[in-house]
Amino acid sequence: MSTLHLDAEALYADLAAGVRSLLKPESVLVGIWSGGAWLAERLQRDLKLAGDHGVISSALHRDDFGSRGLSGAADHTKLPFEVEGRAILLIDDVLYTGRTTRAVINELFDFGRPASVTLAVLVDRGGRELPIQPAFSAVRVTLPRGQKLTLARDAAGRFAFDIKTEAP
């Protein structure tokens, strides 16, 4: 068991400030399914941004499809705007190996050619396996490989972190 304590609500406030500083006039928020999508939904509201946020799923571009197969209903991607020429601000809860981010960038380009893609995350837990870096992370932590960190959202819409130790 880990003694690490992460206050998701406090980190969210930091993320909101960080995202605000990254916004450009042509920016749109795109949350990575599922935790990132919750964050983008709330950021869209709290930062009083016009229009709807986007949601993007890594399912159709994952590199572990051969070993894991399709998990459940595959595609949650909903981009209610033109991707072409936009400044895409990707939002995720936890950045780890970078493989999900890679898959999501491929997914994004299936819809058009954005002007830029930037990544902001709640937690950067290190352990990168690809050359991907966030423009903003609310906190950086180090966790053992066997631990899984996921964002949870309660009925009132408040965030909390769930840390599980996976069986070896």
Next chain:
Amino acid sequence: MLSKRNPQLNAQGELIHLLSIEGLPRAVLTQILDTAGSFLSVNEREVKKVPLLRGKSVFNLFFENSTRTRTTFEIAAKRLSADVINLDIARSSTAKGESLLDTIANLSAMHADMFVVRHSESGAPYLIAQHCAPHVHVVNAGDGRHAHPTQGLLDMYTIRHYKRDFTGLTVAIVGDIVHSRVARSDIHALTTLGVPEIRAVGPKTLVPGDLREMGVRVCHDMAEGIRGADVIIMLRLQNERMSGAMLPSAGEFFKNYGLTPEKLALAKPDAIVMHPGPINRGVEIHSAVADGAQSVILPQVTFGIAVRMAVMSIIAGNNA
């Protein structure tokens, strides 16, 4: 030794081949329909391709002619980034006397990853699934009178798309049911998904009474069969049935069982009309119905691609 396990499922109960809807649990059918929903949107993207089957070879083995089904399987495989090889077997190796299993062994030596099989003999896809290497997947694209599972699934997708829920529906299947693998697959799927009333409608020569054992209501009167229906699935009347003395004439069949606007008015006002195609206008369906507001025959074709993408990506992701 023969295993009692459903040959379509691995030890974890995951789908590794699609051979028949019969015996598949509701959860597997629902997974396919849900996944198809997500692939439908892929067909509307700027880039209509996802890399799930990149580097895989899909062999379309059509021992029996079919343009539409083969084409939709080809499009589905290509949208998943697979390499697709179409073999017109009817005109090649079997014509030279090669056995089915020898053909499969040869194609396996060419590193096939998936076989999409249509065959006039019921059970041919099962035979192939039992004899191919563990990493190879088989999809039944229609075998004899037995099954046409992807057509059954795309029919279910269409029904769910328009009706949302299966549990309060009356579904009438009309026409040549005895020779129809589509009808058989539809009946199994509708039953598994919880449709309370399934009717089989047609003349005695084409609608056998033993369908009642499958929980189906048999109606030899068209008005009785479609009255109050939410969904009407018309089947193609195969011309060769006429010569087999099973029917007096196409005109006679249309008079009794052809779907006209007048007969359609007996169904619920929001009933949908489906047909697996190709349609015979003026034989089983009136043009005004086929082209009318309640017809969903062309959406069925579009949904068929997404359903076949779902089936191929699900089985390719599961190991034997």
